[in-house]
Amino acid sequence: MRKRWTGLVTAACLVVTAAPSLAVAAPAAPAPHERTAAASGEVADYCRGQCHDILPPGENGSATAAQIILNKITGAKPKHTDDQLGPYADLVDEYAGLTDGKLSTFFNDASFGVPDDQVESRKRPGGRDDVTITRDKSGIPHIKGTTRFGTEYGAGYAAGQDRLWMMDVFRHIGRGELTSFAGGAEGNRQLEQQFYLGGAYRESELAAQVDRVRNSGPRGEQAFQDVTAYLKGLNRYISDAKKGLYFPGEYDLTGNADIFTGDGIEPFEATDLVAIGTVISALFGSGGGNQVAAALVKQAAEHKYGKEEGEKVYRAFRMQNDPEADLTLHDGQRFDYAASPENPRAVAMPDPGSVSRQQVVYDPTGSAADGQQAKRTSGTDAVGTGAVAESARERSATSDANVRHKPELAQAEGALSDGVLPKDLFARKHGMSNALVVSGKHTDTGNPVAVFGPQTGYFAPQLLMLQEIQGPGLSARGAAFAGLNLYVQLGRGQDYAWSATSANQNMTDTYAVDLCNADGSPATKDSSGYMFHGTCTPMEKLVRKNAWSPTVADGTKAGSYKLVAHRTAYGVVRYRATVDGDPVAYTTLRSTYRHEVDTLIGFQMFNDPEAVTGPESFQEAASRIGYTFNWFYADARHTAYYNSGLNPTRSPGVDPNLPIRAGASTEWRGWDPETNTVPNTPDAEHPQDIDQDYYESWNNKIAKGYTVAGFGDGPVYRSNLLDRRITSLISDGGKVSRASLTRAMEDAAVTDLRGEAVLPELLKVIDTEKVTDPELKETVDGLRGWLEDGAKRKETGPGTRTYAHADAIRTMDAWWPLLVEDEFRPGLGPDLYGALTDALQIDEAPSTPGGGVAHKGSSFQHGWWSYMHKDLRKVLGEQVPGAAPETFCGAGDVAQCRHVLLSALEKAARTPAKSTYPGDDVCEAGDQWCADSIQQRPLGGITDDLTNWQNRPTYQQVVQFPAHR
Template sequence: MARKAGALLAALAAMLFAAGAGGSAQRVDYAAVALDVLPPGQSGDLRFPPTASDQLPLYDGLTPQTSVTARDLSRYFKSERFGVTGKVVRVEHPRPGLRILRDRWDVPHVYGRTRVDVEFGAGYATAEDRYVFMEQLRGPGRIAAMDVPGIDPFALATSGRQFVPTEATEQRLQDQLALIRDAGAKGRQLLADTTSYVAGINAYYRSKGIGLRPWTVTDVIAVGSLLGANLGVGGGDETRRTMFLDALIQRLGSERGTAIWRDLAERLDPATPVSVDGTFQYDTVTAPGAKNVVVDDGSFEPWGTPHAVGFHFHNPVAASNALLVSARRSATHHPLFVAGPQVGYYFPQILLELDLHGGGIDARGASFPGLSMYVLLGRGKDFAWSATSANSDIVDQYAETLCGDDTHYLFKGECRAMTTFDAGVLKGNGTEPDRRLEFRETVHGPVIGYARVKGRRVAISSERSTGGRELLSAIAFQDLNTNRVHDVKSFYSAMNQLEFTFNWFYADDKDIAMFSSGRLPIRAPGVASGLPTDGTGQDEWRGFESLAGHVRGANPSGGVILNWNNKPGRGFSASDDNWSYGPVQRVKLLQLAVAKRRMHTLASLVGAMNTAATQDLRAISVLPALLKALGPARGGFELQLLDTLVKWQQRGGHRIDRNGDGKIDDPGAALMDAAWPRIADAVIRPVLGPLTDRLKKLLPVDDPANSRGSSYFSGWYSYVVSDLDRTIPEFCGGGDPRACQSSLWNAPVAAGNELVASQGRDPSQWRADATRERITFGFLPKTGRWTNRPTFQQAITFDSHRPR
């Protein structure tokens, strides 16, 4: 009987997929191979059913593999084809016209007779899999939408603390609805889709007797704000960076201090790797000028009182990679696509998978709970798409000239009163009482604090280009999910509607492409976006870049598009809060791995990704410059140290624990871990002196392998290599090559002596601890080996297409 029931369910799935939601035109899947993986698993059930962690063995199983075969793909990924592959395990009927089929991985395949049914089903399935996590997002999302100073909304979401919004906060969210309606037919459809989605969430709550406040469209807006605030933003750290500039000027003088500051910022370093051909001039003014201010060192006073969540300076999220191979470098003569976002590791996972069909929608992939009326990263009928965080500069800080007192400021010749906004109450916890979140605002945005400029007190305000417009970006996903996207040109047009800052990747059966999105401000001539702008009104934004101003490219001359959060295109300035776009970027690991073959298969491309995923960037991209600067070994112990590092590099520079003994297999990793902070300090400190420790707060010395997964995005890797590659170093040894060499040797020797004391005299027995960098999943009592790889990852290729 059970076998017959399973056969009937499988037949039902096939009929639904072939006939479509309304039994009309046949749906066609044009993929030759479609695979994905999302650890630990689809289920968010705190009772830990098998589907809460059944994708972790797939994900972790690939980690030690550097040579990947076609058979390995089906072993370490699951199907991403439209419809259920294999048996239908469960069928749900939340309402007439709607079926939700669950496969062995518990992925919901949603089939609706109408578009309303599909969106309702997306909401219902999302609530079923992630409602506990969704509830944690509603309050922090509102804090993100209001740009409340001093709070990291994503950290708040993971802390479990509650936020009670005011009517004023709710009204600001409601104001977005009019903006969406004004966006025309797509805007009205977005509201209709979101309304149906919310109805599905609430239907699930009612069906299970979950007595929580019903969801509304404004909750979806709030969640969109939270996602954008964490992954789709860049800039907004000008004050802190210019206090460091002021400190450098005081130490080194105006000319040299400014030159060193610009060198460290690396905003337009011509040696940094990029992803597409061409030059895209954006924000090319990097020198301080009359239209900017330099904040006096140490003068900034943040608004409000620091609390348990922590005072927040935005740090760019380093997440995600993409490997796209064009048709001419593919063994099948069709593009290859291996890509995904690195969003960290949690339980429940903050992404979930959906397969949506009906009413013109056909899409499968990953989405974000509370925003999953559309698939955000995945595939359509005959194309795939994914994203990496771009961190383009869409947030600026302004120095407001005060007039009279701290609550009045000068704008366009008029002394204006600041307004006060009451966002709501952040509920207390065991160590903190309730806190009312009130802050002042100017025409530019929230006042984040006060500071001094040449001794004069100013207010510092912050303006975000996407503020009050968060849900509008979902129109881009509407185009993707309804398959309006059908070629590179339509892909560019669709993603240009997305105002958050991401790099987007596309592949069909003929083409590969990339588009860097964002509502990019056009700044007044002479304004350097790396410093606070004079807020008196003469140098306001002049509009926003059109599609033509965005980094984009298709089918590049080299036959590949590779991105690992590196700069998307030449001439495009890094944001003020990102000082890591120098010559050493982890994307070079992908470049080296892909370059080993002229022609690729999907398996070899996955292998290239996975090779880079366990490599230590310092071993591959920093060690050559270091070895050259060190010169010959000075004695037997030094020779042993060099031999340990060189052999590690020759073996690939990997950080793998293949035998599960809790230790990294290669001794070179242990030596580099101990030596690296000393090496970086030896290079930078001779010039910066006590300011070296200040620089560490702006850009960490290292971005090591860790339990969160993503590693080696930021760090002093480029600083070290750039300086050591000079004929005469500028920083190391204070410009004296011999002093530089001597100080550099002290670093590995001190590290070696430390390891001798803790692990013995034989370097071949030294081991780094692999347990501290194992990937963890919150409450889930399972872990995985460290890998520098997307959390959700697709491996897909298409061999045909709809009529063009």
Template sequence: MPRPAPRTRLRTTLAVAAVTAALAALPAPTQAAPRVVSQAVAASPGDYCLEQCRDILPPGQNGNATFTDLLAFKALGVRPAHFSDTLKPYQDLVWNSQGITDDGLASYYDDSSFGVKPDDVASTVKPRSDVTIVRDKSRGIPHITGTTRLGTMFGAGYAGAQDRLFVMDVFRHLGRGQLTPFAGGAAANREFEQEFWRTAPYTEADLQRQFDDADELYGADGVKMQQDIQAWVDGVNHYIDTVGIAYPGEYVALGLDWPTPHWKVTDVVATAAVVAGIFGTGGGAEVTSALALLEAQAKYGVAQGTKVWESFRSQNDPEASTTVHNGTTFPYGTTGPNPAGRALPDRGSVTPEPEVVDQTVNKTATAKPAPKGAESLRGIFDGGLFPEGFGKKGMSNALLVSGAHTQSGNPIAVYGPQTGYFAPQLLLRQELQGPGVSSRGIAFAGLNFYTLIGRGADYSWSATSAGQDITDTFAVPLCEPNGGTPTKTSQYYVFRGQCVPIERLERHNAWYSSLGSSEPAGSYTLVALRTKYGIVTHRGTVGGKPVLFTKNRSTYGNEAGSALGFMQFNDPDKIHSAADFQKAAANIGYTFNWFYTDKNSIAYFNSGDNPVRADGADPNLPSWSSYEWQGWNPATNRATYTPQAQHPQVVNQDYLTSWNNKQAPGFSASDGQWGYNAVYRSQPLDDRIKAVIGNGQKFTRGKLVEAMEDAATVDLRGDQVLPYLLRVLESAPISDPAVADAVTKLTAWEQAGAHRKTPNASSKTYDNADAIRILDAWWPLLVPAEFKDLGPDLYGALVANLKIDERPSAQGSAFQSGWWGFVQRDLRKVLGDPVQAAQPVTYCGGGALAACRSVLTETLLAATKVPATTTYPATADCAAGDQFCADQIAHNLMGGITQDRIAWVNRPTYQQVVEFPAKRGDDVSNLAVGKTATASSYEKGWYNSPPAQAVDGKLDTRWASDWSDPQWLKVDLGNEQTVSRVVLRWEAAYAKGYRVEVSRDGSTWQQVYATTAGDGGVDVVRFGAVPARYVRVTGTQRATAYGYSLYELQVFRW
């Protein structure tokens, strides 16, 4: 290795000195780490995916960096192992998905087979006697095998803490509304802490009750859940007690005490509340919806205004794309006209309930001391831990195709959840094996006692956020205990005829300046007012009478119970079919769309504790508190929920897609979801799948990945709305040169697929960059101009329910919420195209084509004059006007080690590609092992390598041929078998060119595969099932000067 230049050597020496000095300032380890045994082999349990399951999760498995690691990264730019090794393959698929083959997927997805291959074992740890944790060399993923169930859970807790302890600590603090005392008072931390506090404010007793009630509610399964969680907690605490000096450096950077306090079961419940409150809920926006209705009625009158509001509300738009599309309907959340329980607030009376009081700032307070030589870490968390708007986005998607439309006849799935992009990631990968547990996949940090999304022995599952309406707003009359006249500020409310006090929950948070967070010291008190009917969000009047508006979520106080469904997903004894999976998913109270695949089936089920509302209640708007949910128990907040059969579901539909879109016809969009209309981002997925099926083609795993990734770079506005904008503009000759030029560029981009994509990985300029810039500048001018007739009050009230755009940004997630469907539908009305959805008013140009064209022309011309520096303003990472950088995905800091920005892509964070060729009960054994093998030649003498060594089941013996072409190796299976797969495990002397042949009699041969581009390693050759007694591999071109050498020739039925 060449020596560094003198200046480089000096910088390196100083950096190392700084790291060494900082390390010396840290406390010494208190206990020894568990024994590490190298080169052990993890057991491989029954796996019926047969190397056809793959997955990817950027940026890497490792998420714990010591303080020394943080300093080394700042000084040298070196990240610890497995911190960023999946980032490049994840990103590179953007430019390499076209025409990708099944074999080519290995460059962009990891093998997610069970177990660890012997040559891929990095380490083995036994944190206690009944569990072994094997980490693979490839990605550092833990493969946890317990001889007892609780040993497996203990190991999961230990491994989870190894990979994500600091992230876990963030979530247990956030779940209590205490993020700022832990991570600092950055504005983003304060904002997200406040947002979550109003979603799920709890006392410690509330959290403990959820855990304690599990045995009463779920019987033996509840006891098992309690034992699993306690064992997991014990594993986390064992790591804390034994890690010594190698604990996460973020604790030092933030001036936090170490060791961090031991985990408790209530920390698990608090973390579950975060997941439920962010990803698994829906509804609760009835007040905002009501304010829009009031403005519509003020503008157009009660009757017409209500129709206008309904047209924007999109509760059951007949043009909305749905996951279930086989003609089945699933009515939910509907109501008749003017329901008796509706409690519409008086216009102008509504005020939000304050949630922050006693706020202070102390700019003169002394910062917490920091180790010497650590100045490079100053302010690493000044931006906060969560990006703006996190928790309001959902980007998960799913594509599943039934076996009727695949080459193999087995279903194929490409799916995964989107949880944002963080460094380290909020998710972690793992494998769990033990009594009643067999899974591999991902879990949230702090909840990895079960695999939440992943695969079992012969099935796989995934989810997208559903967001159906499980949260209602109630208008609760205020009262005075002495019988006096209540006002909006009264602190008592009417509950079932009694005047009772409002409960006040407080969380006093104080934060300090530190090395990692330079925000000045400060404090405030978070306040949540709680009633039996939920959390107070607003006050107002209804018919002149003062009321509270409260928000009640059906899973509030019951987040922990959903663990039952996840426990069953992980249990191979519970899941044998699509019906079993749907039954398990029905035990999950969170609002998710669940997807399942195995050898024979694809399936879908929508989970959630959907409350059965009282007759006369209005799910769209506030209802009087007297219209309680049926079967509701105010002490537990449990109620009667819609039965499993009424949830959207389907098995073996021709294909399934989801991108957080509408679930099924008749299944009402929640009051907070106004975008389920003619344009939704799931349509590019549907279009690509329909095109393949419509052309009579069959899917492979590669082809379905291609469909997903091609849709992932599409600008939804350019794909679904721009064609109509261009039709209006071109309805008459265009005279302005600037407009004509813009139309030409926009047309070329739309015809090219409306992608936001560079031509290759090295380019930083989009194809059709000018067209993209024009549309980005045009949209915020176009929408208010097109809908100008609404007036500012109504327009503002509607935008409060659905923002007009969500173009690509550093967060990755895009095109979930916007007015694209409203714009397209309005233009179709102007153009005279069919419109199924009701829209009582045509807005663009008052419905006149010429006038509408003028609106579009004027705003487009104005957009051409908007500087790129305005459309793409400067940020900390991007120069003003840098379009590509503005779109690039940035991994938000959840730790002290940053990640490089990656090209924008609209894709799940974690993603699986699966195709099961077999199921439990099928013979998946190697038919060739121990059978008779013969060859054209073999090495003798010192390197004796006879053909029998290629079928002995060992990976340290081999067959080797003479050093000439051609050569062959043949195995006699003993009798005729059905075969469809051959695996060749090459030694270094591999074949560049070879063919695989089968024969029933040993004399007549059928070629099933041939290549001239062999690259060694392990070749998995798949072909249509054929009867054969003999299998022969013939090498036609050596890749080296030696002969041909195979460790193993393996033959399989499946």
């Protein structure tokens, strides 16, 4: 819907021409009676100025329509939109000389409270006298309440101030209704479809999650009260913003609000927070679910090599428990979980060529006639198992899209023309990185040091928001996902700090359910019934009906479709196939499905100074979180680690890494199919530790025996970059400081993993003979020089946008895909090679769109580096633990292997930069720096500058507590 565009343009022009300063200012300053002091009483802060953090691009994620238009015309931005982006980006150029005293140049002071000379504003939201929001000069809200209700009310109000539009987008994504809300642009459609099967719920099921937590005990009841207060504060902000006409301009630009009244912005309900939680869970906290891809690799390996040899090849490439993998728990601890048994039962391997993806989109319609008003509606129907059709809330509006308005308006709306979120946001689960935690016995003061944070991607505004929250039972500062920020999720308490990385252990299994027809006729792959405990049972069809109207800027036509999820007791259908000739549906069953909200209790405990008093109580709180995370802790005396996740106990003999034949004998132990409730494995079986000499994590393997989901976790993983630097710092009695550990992190952040870890092996093979061709020798010497200089991807100087060793880096970027294919494809054959590349991408260099995502910063999580490292060492005659039975490079002959490497290298050297870096919507073809650069990908109308590549957490803390309670 596009309401009253003429009025919008007129209002915007008045603001831009008559009072330009208002267009970029924060919402109007509070009235004098609102500028009251925070509640009296100081909060204990044992960090004493030694806690820092950073979260680009800036705290403010809200802009009016006039501000968005002005941004497109002049580049001006609302205050605090990007003021943390510069310090974050500048660390790339300055880290070598970093000292403890200079940390504040690149990080915020994360102390509790706001000194008087750093106060920018104070506000008592809703006129309440039990809470004050004090914003510092970075715009960060410090919420202080004298009552628990008031404190959470303030958290909700602050969330509305900083992230209202984004929260609204995410509650629609969580329901699969983004196009009905924000239009039918391709990006919106693709994003909606990618997510829908992972979070298909009825409204009643979202509400049931809230009720279950409320009834789970005292902490659950408190969480419900916190949510209630949070929503009241959030909805009060919406009311205030509508009255003051400073609500986010994206509502206008997508036609979801009246420019003069704000009508169309709906209040938030508890179920909206559940919908947001399902999105965050899908992105960061669920491991497994890729068993069909693994089955296709195994099938292709057995077809190529025979069953026995093929099994060995499959296991070598799967690397479930590779003996050379970097381990977070490296002192010999062992935690056995989810490994494939020697002789598995009930494995449901698909018949060759029979696998097809489950259809998601149904009944797409064409465009409406010009000038017709299109109605946006959304709803969910549940059909099957006797369920009565149930519809969600409807949202409707009108559109006047037959007139093109002023260019500046079209430009502003054009910022959203491809969709309000990147279409590839869910193309791959994100890796949360990283953590460097060093015990006090290796530090300068005897107190542990931690440099850690999550890599949640780079967006404008950011998915996370910074806040401090102080009130009865609440005392923390840090980052939280917008819409879930009633508690700090990663940050610091009074005398401790904590963070997380994604753990990726398998808590999502794939079941093959036998298909059937209720009338007894022969089943086909398209059948809508399945066998459950001996009875042919109808699948539930969860249907989301979406319709969208035309847009002004991008020419999208009106249309509609239905999103359909087919659900069984064993989860949502993802694929259809045949197994031994019989039709089956492959479903994915996630242990946290219908239980996303349960995790709220663990976060509540993290924020409670009475609940977390040391490493053991921290681990207890972490155990209450159902998502698959590695949790790290540091206080003045101790460090700790805990692996969270709702890990189901499998039936004996089943293989959780391949599809499982569904049936009573193969189900999770203690599983209740009615509510998808399953007991967690015993606490002692979750990897955990206190006071190891150091911990490092970059989504790598956790401990011996603990199987992660996915391929390629072997001797070369990006966590090696951290491990080498930490061990170098503490070797020979070295003492670690906050600055030195930050330097180690940043040095790893600008290093090419292939260059540091694999290039030495490549050069060993090449150096078995002298390179006589002058041009080729120059190329090899260039790579050698780059390696000797640390294999960095760094500019020649600040702002030059030109890399030192640019030719060597370009050569490596062009060489790697050629190298992998030439080394492995001939021996593996096209079918097995294709199945393996589907299961694990070849490369994830900064300029490589990993999972289809470019300019994302996070790099080198997924690739074939371990495969090549092992294979080259075998060629050189080394004994290689865990290697494949076959040697692929040159069929094991070093001279032939050398020929393969040099032949590929020669092609790479001649590949023009424009081919290696083909360009996109933000970069010209051939621009190496730009291809690598980080983009704060717009989630709204304001855009930010590109910055240097660095492989680093989005939100990051640097902490060292000198004292403890």
